[in-house]
Amino acid sequence: MDSGFLNLIDPTDEVMADRGFPIQSDLVMRQAKLIIPPPGQGSEQMTKENVLKTKAVANVRIHVERAIGRIKCFQILKNTLPITLVPLANEIFTICSAVSNLQPPLVK
Template sequence: MVPRSSMTAQKATYSAYKHKNTWKALIGVAPNGVVTFVSDLYPGSTSDKKIVQHCKILEQMETGDLILADKGFLLKDILPPGVNLNIPPFLVTSQFTPEQVYRTETIARARIHVERAIRRMKCYKILDFIPYSLQSHASCVVQVIGALTNFQPPLIREVAQAYSSNSDNE
């Protein structure tokens, strides 16, 4: 909660969409559903592109890495060489081509795991209300939650089955 006396902070964190003050973080999720990156928190009004630039995740990317992002997440101009951006196609005509349908479905399957990982993080009640006085510790709290999420059972059935097969062999 941002104190009323701090109008600048309140303006930067207020979300008209959610009707409250918010913070944002960039969450990286591996193909197996493991949370691999949690940025610091940024005021809710910060653009996604600014967060990507500031949090230095692009410095950790390697040739061949793939970033899945929302339609409005336009990052092509700041990507390192060899790093690919995959966003759902925009519907320009009345219907997608078969190739666009296949690509959209493939992206959607991967996005589900990202959304599930983020949903697991949001389940921690401590995130429901972080007092403004604890703002300096909030990023650390979210990063620890990202790590704790990885101790939960695997998100993806194939990973869970491989996990249980390995423990059966021990």
């Protein structure tokens, strides 16, 4: 709520999160959808539907992790950011993200 992230959500957006993020009601108010893996069944076997949903979320998550990995490759983001650059942190991250988007696609 304090970060302003929810203000960036548009209607019909889908937000992927881990279980335990209590943002479902906030997303519904913005007409967006929360995508989370289905809850575990304990010692019981998962239903076929939940297995398929878990696989689908995992497949997307792999691409998200790869995109994050590309951004982390920038030397300026590998180390502690000097205090003098803190006011520019958002711009630095935005530029690193934009440059990583110019690389070949993650998905063929």
